[in-house]
Amino acid sequence: MFYFGVDYYPEHWPEERWNEDARLMAEAGFNVVRLAEFAWSRLEPDEGTFSFEWLDRAIEVLASHGMQVVLGTPTASAPPWLMTKHPDAFLTRASGDAVTYGNRRNYSPSNEAYRDHTRRIVEAMAQRYREHPAVIGWQIDNEFGDRDYDAPAFRRWLRRRFGSLDVINERWGTAFWSHTYTDWDQIPVPLSTGGVPNPGLALDFYRFCSDAYVDYQRLQIDILRERCPGHVITHNLMGFRYPLIDYFDLAADLDLVSWDNYPRGFWNIAADVDPSALALGHATMRGLKDRPFWVMEAQAGAGGWDIVSVAPKPGEIRLWAYQAIAHGADGIVFFRWRTARHGTEQYWHGLLEHDARPGRRYDEVKAMGQEIRSIGADVAGSKVHAEVAMVLSYDARFALEIQPNNPGFSYPDQFQALYRTLHRRGVAVDVVSPSADLSAYRAVIAPALYVLGEGTAAALEGFVERGGALLVTARAGVKDEGNVVVDRPLPGLLANVCGVVVEEYDSLPAGASNPIVLADASVRGAAGSVWCDILTPHGGDVIGRYGGDHYEGRAALTVNAFGAGHALYLGTVANGALLDAVIERLLTLGGVEHGPRRDDGVEIAMRRQGDTALVFVLNHAAEARMVHIDRDRYRVIVGDHDGTSELTVPPFGVIMLSGRADDARAETT
Incomplete structure (x- = not known):
């Protein structure tokens, strides 16, 4: 099954609006919705007091319109009561200062109090929705990141990994600059105030920071696997460019890799988008488990918190979604449904405007939804074959x-x-x-x-x-x-x-x-x-x-x-x-077959399933491009065509072909 959907925040909108939203989602061809990854304050308004009734109703409304649900564990942003009670749970920056309340992702993944509260909310959610027929899976947290300069946790990690200070001193060459350690508490974290660190210490610290999130994710996965064994578990990663976590390690425990793809995203006011950078993000995510992935947040409008990025041009939202599919995506979930009226992300635009109008962006995705209905079964499960x-x-x-x-x-x-x-x-x-x-x-x-x-x-x-x-x-x-x-x-x-x-x-x-x-x-x-x-x-x-x-x-x-x-x-x-x-x-x-170098903005990619090859012709240029195909080998299944061998791919347009896999490469020139 190919999953096509949207990220939705019912807690942001009046309940009487939910049914209309779900109706429009169904008209767009959506079959899946992500919910609740930032709803901890609504789900547990006070310590130990859980409030799931509103989420029950939201799921029922969506299910009544044919949607399935991926629930997010809400641990990326803690409620004020938790951080007020446990100020030691705040993440420590490279300066040595703890962050303060007001943003998200402000917790230490190694803090035991925070981990205890994580267990409670995840266990409560898992117990509540383990048998709900509309709930198919879970997203753990949201966009893990930030290095936590937690010295005691780093030392505990070193003890588990190396066992003795003799091993540490030999490994890091601490005789240099007279840094030989005789007590575990002497080992520092590489704060920015400490000058240039020992390279061995610094690399092990970076590994510790990565492992801290892997371990924190595993805490949640273990709960969900035990209570919801039939549900798929994912986390939304951030592509090739994200530098702080070893994504191979993070992906190892997941059933499904998903990621957030924002070609014109955060503070990006550049005129052009490099399609190879997007393709590398997809290839990296596909490679983490060597299997199809999802885009859990596909760009649906201009991004921005304080700065608004360049708006996607007509056709680009659909183009970027098809590029993800071409490189191995079996699910596209757009971020977000309706543009927020409150909070930091007021200018991170969704498919609907602030006033809930479905404009050109919604119409573009709705048209794609019709295409997905016809090709989804052919695409799902097919593979990218790379030499x-x-x-x-x-x-x-x-x-x-x-x-x-x-x-x-x-x-x-x-x-x-x-x-x-x-x-x-x-x-x-x-x-x-x-x-x-x-x-x-x-x-x-x-x-x-x-x-x-x-x-x-x-x-x-x-x-x-x-x-x-x-x-x-x-x-x-x-x-x-x-x-x-x-x-x-x-x-x-x-x-x-x-x-x-x-x-x-x-x-x-x-x-x-x-x-x-x-x-x-x-x-x-x-x-x-x-x-x-x-x-x-x-x-x-x-x-x-x-x-x-x-x-x-x-x-x-x-x-x-x-x-x-x-x-x-x-x-x-x-x-x-x-x-x-x-x-x-x-x-x-x-002996790798390949086509000529193309500098005209046209990208050609292929997926295979059995004896069928699916060829994607993607035009990233603002002008139409001509592409030649062998009509005896391929037929057009997405895009306008006149039956000839010369295809005109419109600006930011997509043409999808189907043919026999043993014909290896499309005759596209």
Whole structure:
């Protein structure tokens, strides 16, 4: 079943309005509604006094119009009585100061009093709705985040993980600067007031902060699994760009990954939206469990708290929803139903205006609802088939946040640039963890694996040895899992498979670049910036050299034949021309079929189920685009067409095709 719905806040509106809202939802084709994730004060107005009757009535109204319900546990925003009684439950910032009441997400996930109150409200909700026929699942909390600088909780985590101070001192190298710890209470958290922290301590602290939310989520999941075994459990994550939690760990306990996709969201007054950035968000969420996901908050209007973002243009809301589906979504839930009249999010626009008018945004989604009715059964359960994987390491990401090496060295930006280069060629990509099984892929990209464990290194080496094509980029293999620099030539554990050694390196000033002279003389304008690994091949072949500075002529890009496969090493932060050349070489080595690079705003993506392929042609441009298809292989199932092989995709428009999966790729040019 494909789920199509909206986030609704009946507690914000008069009860006599609920039935009309539900009627309009049903007319829009909605079959699911999320409720109650910020309703703790209404559900438990005083400690131990629960008030579910209003929620019972809201669910019944929605169910009477054919809607199913996902309930949110309301723990993201505590009622005033709770935080007044337990001021120690407030989260501590990097400054060492506790936050004060007035926002949301202001609690410490490790605080025992807060956890006790969490148990009570979740148990009460689970008991109340465990057998309700309209309730199909639960969203845990809302958008976990923020690091909690809770020193006692950090020390408890260290005790459980490492057991002794001797292990800690050895792991972090605390002899440096005379920081050897002789009592657990001496260990600090890396407050902003404390200067530059020990890198080992800082990385373990970041891991602790991530684990704190994983553990807090598990507390709630355990209750719901016991009392509501037939219900699906999810949490709404925040995509690739969110840097504070290891989402692979957070997703492991969930039945379903969902996320909140705001292309023109928070304070975004940029003129353009990068479709590859949205696609990477979807690919990351799909990759967390290697299965279809939901968008639990799909943008339905201009976003904003104090600043209002650029409003979605006609067609964009539908386009973004279809892009999510193209990349593996089996559920689209729009945020929100009606634009709020009160509170911080007064300008986070929903499908209905402040005055409850259903305008063009509602009409656009309603039209999509008609399409979903006809194609939903074909889409649900189909899969994205990718021959290329990108390894996402939160350890490397955390460590490079702690020590970026160069102000311009951004792990997410480099990851995004590599993904964008693939996306423009229509190459499907799975985003996978460092421990993933790589056997299903032809090519793998491992960006900036700054922190690298032996298991991941062995898996990458084995992948190449068995015939795969691997791309490794600068600052790989620098640190072990304790964030300690390795005592071997870089790229450390990957030197053998890459057939190269980093003799030295150069950190470039802002705005500086070094031209790269490629063996393929047809490539013009290739250059690197930010960082330059100066390479000496040990069995590998040089296919790109630096064109300037004191290392002019030295290797910048190499390829090494290893076993039945090949490994590329890119020693610099590449510009577009260099990325194009490197990715073309990787795809060729891996035997990955792909289309030509498209820069016209047209995105082509595919899902498969059995012997059927569903091809999505998405036009992210403000002008119409022409696309050619093979009419003998594909038929149009969404979008206007005249029966010819030339399709006109309107501005921000979508055309969806169906054909045989064994025809592999759509003839779309």
